[in-house]
Amino acid sequence: xxxxxxxxxxxxxxxxxxxxxxxxxxxxxxxxxxxxxxxxxxxxxxxxxxxxxxxxxxxxxxxxxxxxxxxxxxxxxxxxxxxxxxxxxxxxxxxxxxxxxxxxxxxxxxxxxxxxxxxxxxxxxxxxxxxxxxxxxxxxxxxxxxxxxxxxxxxxxxxxxxx
Numbered sequence: 001x002x003x004x005x006x007x008x009x010x011x012x013x014x015x016x017x018x019x020x021x022x023x024x025x026x027x028x029x030x031x032x033x034x035x036x037x038x039x040x041x042x043x044x045x046x047x048x049x050x051x052x053x054x055x056x057x058x059x060x061x062x063x064x065x066x067x068x069x070x071x072x073x074x075x076x077x078x079x080x081x082x083x084x085x086x087x088x089x090x091x092x093x094x095x096x097x098x099x100x101x102x103x104x105x106x107x108x109x110x111x112x113x114x115x116x117x118x119x120x121x122x123x124x125x126x127x128x129x130x131x132x133x134x135x136x137x138x139x140x141x142x143x144x145x146x147x148x149x150x151x152x153x154x155x156x157x158x159x160x161x162x163x
Contacts, residue, residue: 001074003114008123009060010068011114012130015079015107016053020046023100026087030096033089038096041144045100048137052130059126079106094148101141108134 003011027042091099108131115127 001114001117003118003120003123005120005122005126006060006063006065007068008114008118008120008126009056009063010065011073012056012111012126013053013060013065014068014070014073015110016049016056019103019107020049020053023049026096029087029089030091035089035091037093038091041093041096041100052133056130079103079110092151094145094150097141097145097148101138101145104134104137104141108138 001007023042023045027039027046030036030039030042111127111131111134115124115131118124118127
């Protein structure tokens with residue numbers, strides 16, 4: 001899609017809002033089930049998403065943004081919201097981090113693609129900047145992954161998950 005600046009900013013705000021909402025929901029669920037380690041990880045992701053959201057809203061303060069309904073966004077699933085695999089309250093920290101990394105990678109790819117497909121120089125500049133920020137999130141998560149104990153059996157292969 002060849003985004004105009006208002007379209008791009010509206011999508012970026014929605015993307016970051018959806019990410020914060022999803023991570024908040026996951027953190028609350030993990031906390032309710034006393035999976036405190038993973039809850040704390042998801043709360044960190046809420047903070048990252050909210051900070052990015054707020055900075056984009058600030059940048060868009062003087063721009064008339066289009067009203068875009070959720071069914072009109074240029075994605076089926078918001079890039080940072082991921083699937084439902086993290087809604088298993090028994091997920092371990094390592095696999096929760098892998099889930100978060102995949103979400104951040106999709107967001108990075110979304111922003112990079114938006115910049116590449118736009119002819120608007122400001123969209124290209126902002127998309128590259130946002131993609132770089134998402135890359136920093138991916139790198140931070142990869143650092144956490146390197147310090148997090150890897151489970152003996154992959155979470156997806158756990159026979160107690162009922163799959």
